Structure formats: structure tokens, C-alpha cells
Amino acid sequence: MPLVRVAVPVPISGHEHLVYALPDDEPVVPGLRVLVPVRARKIWGTVLGAEPAAAAPAYRIRSIAGIPEPRLIVSGEILSLARWVADYYAASLGEVLHAAAPSPTGLRRRAPRAAYLEEEGWHAEAPPVRSALNDDQRRALEAIEAGIAAPSFAPFLLHGVTGSGKTAVYLHAARHAIAAGGQALILVPEIALSPQALDAFRRAGFERSAVYHSGLLARERADVWRAAADGALDLVVGTRSAVFLPFPDLRLTVIDEEQDGAYKQDESPRYHARDVALVRAQRSRSAVVLTTATPSLESYARATRGDYALLELPNRVDRRPMATVRLADLRSSVSAGRAGGKSTVSRIITPLLVEAIGRTLERGEQGILFLNRRGHSTYLQCRGCGHVAHCDRCDVPFTVHADEAGLRCHYCGLRRKVPAGCPACGAVDLWFGGLGIQKVEREVATLFPSARLARLDLDSVRRRGSASAILGAFRARETDLLLGTQMVAKGFDFPGVTLVGVIVADLSLYLPDFRSAERTFQLLTQVAGRAGRGDLPGEVIMQSFDPTSPALRAAAAQDYAVFFEREAAERRELRYPPYGRIVEIELRGRTLERVEAAGAAVRRMVSRAAADRPVQILGPAPMPLARLRGEHRWHLLMKSVSRPALRETLARTLTRLREERFPGVRWAVDVDPHQLL
Numbered sequence: 001m002p003l004v005r006v007a008v009p010v011p012i013s014g015h016e017h018l019v020y021a022l023p024d025d026e027p028v029v030p031g032l033r034v035l036v037p038v039r040a041r042k043i044w045g046t047v048l049g050a051e052p053a054a055a056a057p058a059y060r061i062r063s064i065a066g067i068p069e070p071r072l073i074v075s076g077e078i079l080s081l082a083r084w085v086a087d088y089y090a091a092s093l094g095e096v097l098h099a100a101a102p103s104p105t106g107l108r109r110r111a112p113r114a115a116y117l118e119e120e121g122w123h124a125e126a127p128p129v130r131s132a133l134n135d136d137q138r139r140a141l142e143a144i145e146a147g148i149a150a151p152s153f154a155p156f157l158l159h160g161v162t163g164s165g166k167t168a169v170y171l172h173a174a175r176h177a178i179a180a181g182g183q184a185l186i187l188v189p190e191i192a193l194s195p196q197a198l199d200a201f202r203r204a205g206f207e208r209s210a211v212y213h214s215g216l217l218a219r220e221r222a223d224v225w226r227a228a229a230d231g232a233l234d235l236v237v238g239t240r241s242a243v244f245l246p247f248p249d250l251r252l253t254v255i256d257e258e259q260d261g262a263y264k265q266d267e268s269p270r271y272h273a274r275d276v277a278l279v280r281a282q283r284s285r286s287a288v289v290l291t292t293a294t295p296s297l298e299s300y301a302r303a304t305r306g307d308y309a310l311l312e313l314p315n316r317v318d319r320r321p322m323a324t325v326r327l328a329d330l331r332s333s334v335s336a337g338r339a340g341g342k343s344t345v346s347r348i349i350t351p352l353l354v355e356a357i358g359r360t361l362e363r364g365e366q367g368i369l370f371l372n373r374r375g376h377s378t379y380l381q382c383r384g385c386g387h388v389a390h391c392d393r394c395d396v397p398f399t400v401h402a403d404e405a406g407l408r409c410h411y412c413g414l415r416r417k418v419p420a421g422c423p424a425c426g427a428v429d430l431w432f433g434g435l436g437i438q439k440v441e442r443e444v445a446t447l448f449p450s451a452r453l454a455r456l457d458l459d460s461v462r463r464r465g466s467a468s469a470i471l472g473a474f475r476a477r478e479t480d481l482l483l484g485t486q487m488v489a490k491g492f493d494f495p496g497v498t499l500v501g502v503i504v505a506d507l508s509l510y511l512p513d514f515r516s517a518e519r520t521f522q523l524l525t526q527v528a529g530r531a532g533r534g535d536l537p538g539e540v541i542m543q544s545f546d547p548t549s550p551a552l553r554a555a556a557a558q559d560y561a562v563f564f565e566r567e568a569a570e571r572r573e574l575r576y577p578p579y580g581r582i583v584e585i586e587l588r589g590r591t592l593e594r595v596e597a598a599g600a601a602v603r604r605m606v607s608r609a610a611a612d613r614p615v616q617i618l619g620p621a622p623m624p625l626a627r628l629r630g631e632h633r634w635h636l637l638m639k640s641v642s643r644p645a646l647r648e649t650l651a652r653t654l655t656r657l658r659e660e661r662f663p664g665v666r667w668a669v670d671v672d673p674h675q676l677l
Helices: 074-090 092-099 135-149 165-178 191-203 218-229 238-242 273-284 297-304 330-340 344-348 351-362 439-448 466-475 518-528 552-556 560-574 592-610 643-657
Strands: 003-005 018-021 035-039 041-050 154-160 183-187 208-210 235-238 252-254 287-292 309-313 323-329 366-370 379-382 399-401 406-408 416-417 430-433 453-456 483-484 499-503 539-544 581-591 616-628 631-640 665-671
Touching: 003 092, 018 035, 041 092, 041 631, 074 238, 074 273, 092 238, 135 154, 135 165, 135 252, 135 287, 135 309, 135 592, 154 165, 154 273, 165 183, 165 191, 165 252, 165 287, 165 297, 183 379, 191 208, 191 218, 191 466, 191 665, 208 218, 218 399, 235 518, 238 273, 252 273, 273 287, 287 323, 287 592, 297 309, 297 560, 297 631, 323 351, 323 552, 351 366, 351 499, 351 539, 379 399, 406 560, 439 483, 453 466, 499 518, 518 539, 518 552, 518 560, 552 560, 581 592, 581 643, 592 616, 592 631, 592 665, 631 643
Parallel strands: 154 287, 154 309, 183 235, 183 252, 208 235, 252 287, 323 539, 366 483, 366 499, 453 483, 499 539
Antiparallel strands: 003 018, 003 041, 035 041, 379 430, 399 406, 406 416, 581 631, 581 665, 616 631
């Protein structure tokens, strides 16, 4: 029986793979997904190649447990890309391949089912034909088409204000790539965005197209994978993991809303799909387009120094005006509310916003109300002793969910019933404090009882197809006001929306993270861009406790250049990205003393590995969210302006880390972390 090396998604000390016996009648096919026994369970692994009999390991070699039919094979290109991801992001190859390739579970010997081709779309109008593009769009399209035609790596940053027609540009670019005999991949940050994007392409005549995301069944994901590998699909719209689809001739990759943090995986392998797409395009000498109204500082800095071709769309299509933005001061609203004895929610929705909602409804137009907090209230507090109900496993208060009359932790998922009295003092005078989108929904329903409301957040879209149903009803104008969290801010085009109200604009502005101002600016600019995209002008009201904040003022002016100049100056001084690089080592354990001791040991390892290299070491220290899911969390940062110095330091540190044992403590490495919370 021939022996094969198999990469598996489990920790293997000192090894990249395990060795298994293959049936005699089976050829060795690198990339083949197989079922293998690991300890007492069976898991999916990926064949890497043949293992010479002379090199057979000392442990007992077990046989492969199963090979699915039809077979699912990771191409040589994707295997090579996975190796790069594993090396760059300090992950095991087995972990990367597990994240990259779908499970073959449920496959049968049959032609791929067409269900994945039929996901419901809700885009009302067909995209514009090429002749209808404006001058800016045509110039951008011609540049991208030249990049597709050139047999070389062609990266572009398509920077256009909200409503400038970026989608139409990359749609026609995809048509050009497909007409040349290749395929196109469109990455979107959220599953909820995929039906709209796919529907736009189908209305433009892209029949051999599909979606690919975690909301599909395992069988459906495997079908899309095989169809892409067989060349049966010209175009796929997908979320993060779609960057690994095995197209035979990928000519164009588009990363829509390239700045979005959803492209960064928050568990190992902690890859960033945008950066993986760039590496893949560089290796295949193809075109890649990053599109956004609010570029990440990293991407815009690379474009300004010439690493990417910068394509600008400074105006909305048909010269439609940008929405008028006003900042409302919540401080005066709170003071007035206290004096008048109003409820917390009434104080949060200012008279300015109430009047704007009323005008919008009277005119028969639509509005979006945005608050980036789920639930009804952010904490439950006793008015008698001040006790706040905290999660048993995390250092965070429970969030109150009114629709289920319960408490929920948004980090570990723990649920509790709302108690009848305070567990600390027994008092029954409990207060729902803070503000969530459910509380806003109730207040708006009270203020405007005849308004048709819908809510779009993680809690309202748990069932498959619910997001499309909510958005489809809003697009059909069966809903007057759409209330939601950050899901309502991204990429949606609703011509009937003339009002956007931001309930609290500075929620994330002062989080202990170097990207907090950037994320706030991006989110506010994106949500403001939902207003006035049709024939009618739009207005935006941003309510804030700090309306003088530079990030908020730049967002209100929708002026990226002003924001970039100020934020870049601060990052350059502190040597944070894009003017420096960061690696985070995170330590987790249930015993605080063990985590502290491990942190000190890792600090010594990093110090020795850095030697005289220009690497700054910060920590170890508790993370801002110091305990999650019952584990204490500490971290250590390595920071440097020299990428080689940081890479060498990390490589030396990893060698020691993988040899050490920290009882009761787990460690993880995050290269280029997107957030440090």
C-alpha cells in the first residue's frame, strides 16, 4: 500500500503532516481531500504527496478512512498559495487548507445541483450599459481592461465617493476578463451583500455565475468549488474564503469595500482575504481591483506611493449631489431630557432627528436609522446597590434582549433570564441601561406608530434567506424605515432612501485600539452614503456626544483626504500601519498566574530573538477585553518599520514557542492584526 503525506487541521508538534496508507488501486493525487483517523475521531485532510517507504515514520501508520465521490481536489496553485498563507500568518498548513477548502460531506456521484445558482436577488434595476458610463467611469474601466490584457500583475485602487458607480465599472471589467477566456471573482465582506451583487451580474447577462459563502450547505459549497475548478463558472461572488476557489484561469479579482474588517479572519489561520488576493494575483500575473469610498490607510498609502494604480470617481452618477450632513449634539439633548424627566430613549433621539423622520414619512420616502449595538440595552443594573449583571465567563456586562426577555453575552453566547430581583441585594428595582437597536426600534414605533419598520442585525437574520427577505421588502418599498447595525452601512443601493439617522456616532471612536478613529470614519461615511442615491436629495443626521471630533467632522464633510492627512500623521509618528508593521502574540488560559508567567517567558523569547534588530516590544499586558469565555487574555506586540527585521524576529520566536510548553495556556500569533481588543 502506498504511503501519502496528509495535512490535517490539528496541532502536530514539530510536523507539517501525518503519514497514512492509501489503497493499492488509488493513485497519489496531491490536493485530494480525504477522510483520515486522528486519535479517536475522523477528520478531513488534504493529500500533499507520496511518502517514500524509506522515510516512513516510526509511529503506527493507519489507513485512510475514506475518499468522497465525486472527488474534491485542491489545485496546485491553491496548495502553493496555502503554503504562503501558512508561512506568512504563522499557521499550520492543515489549518489553512481546512479554512480554504470545503468539506466534501454529503457529496454524491451526480452532476452539481443548480440550487447554488438560484439564490434570490433583490436588485431592482439592471446595471448601466457601457455606453451609459460617465467619463470618470470609462477612464477607470479602460485602465482596468488594459491591466487585464497585460500579462503582468496589475493592482488598482478604485476610490469613488458613495454612489459614484464603482460596481458598474468592475462589472464591465469582469465582462472583459470573461470575454478573454478567463474567470472573475468578486469578494464582498458580508453574506447579506452577495444576493445584490450576484443579481446585478445576472441582470447584465452573466449566466454562469454563483455565490460562495458560509451560509451555504457543505454540499452546495463543494458543488461551487468543483464547478469553479472544472471551468463551469465564469464568475463567483463570495465572502472571505472564496479567495481560495480553484479557478483554472482567474483574470480579475475584485475586493469590494476593501477596508472592511470582515476580510480578516479572527481565528487561526488569521489571514486577510484582501492581502491573499493580492498575492494570488501577483503570482498569476493578473488584475486585482480594490474598491471603496473609504480606503484603508494601508491601501491608500500604497496607492499614493505608486504601488497600486489609483483610479478616482469623485462624483456621484448623473452628478447627483452628496447628501447634506448635520451633526446633532446629544449632550444638550441629555441635559434637556433630565430636566424634563424624559426616558433615556427619548433623550437619545433628538428633536432634529424626530422632525427629519416625520418629514421623510410625510413625503412617502424611506429612511435608515443606524446604531452599531445589538440588543435592547447594553446592561442590566440594580438601582438600589448599583450591581450590574455580568457574564459568568467574560469580563463584559450582559446585553438585554427584549424580544426574548433574556440576557445574552455577545462574546461567548451565554444566556440568562432577566432576574426578578437583584442577585446582590434582592431589590426589585432593576434598570435597563444603555442603548441597543431594539430599544431604538421600540421608541421609533412609539413616536411613529403608523410607520412600517424593519430591523437588520445579526439577531434578525439568523434564518437562511431572512436578510434577503428584509432587504427585498425594503427595496420594494414595503418598509418605511430600516433600523440596523453595521449591516445596513455597506454597499446597499436603495433609491428611495432620502434620510439616514445615526443614533450615536461616536460609539467606537474611543475604543483602546489604534484603528478606532479610522473605523469610525469609514462606518459613518459608508452609512451616510446610503442617502440620496436616487433622484431625490438626501440628508444625514449624525447624533454625537463629541461633535467636535476631527474624525466625525471629516465624516460629516465626507472628505477622505482631510481624514487621511490627519490620521496618517499620527500613525507615522507612532509607527503604526501603514508606516510600521505589527505582530501580536496572544496568550489565553483559565488561571491568571499561569497566563502572566507565560507572558513573561514569551517576552524573554522575543527579546532574545530580536537581538539588535529594530523591533520594539510592547507588553505583555492584559488585553482590553481581559477575560472571554472563561479565559484570561494577555498579549504582547512586536512593532517595527522594517518588515524583514520583524519577520526574522517572528521566525526565531516561533521556533522557541513551538518547543515550549505552557501548562494551561494557549498562544496564538496574529500577523498584521486588524484590531487589538
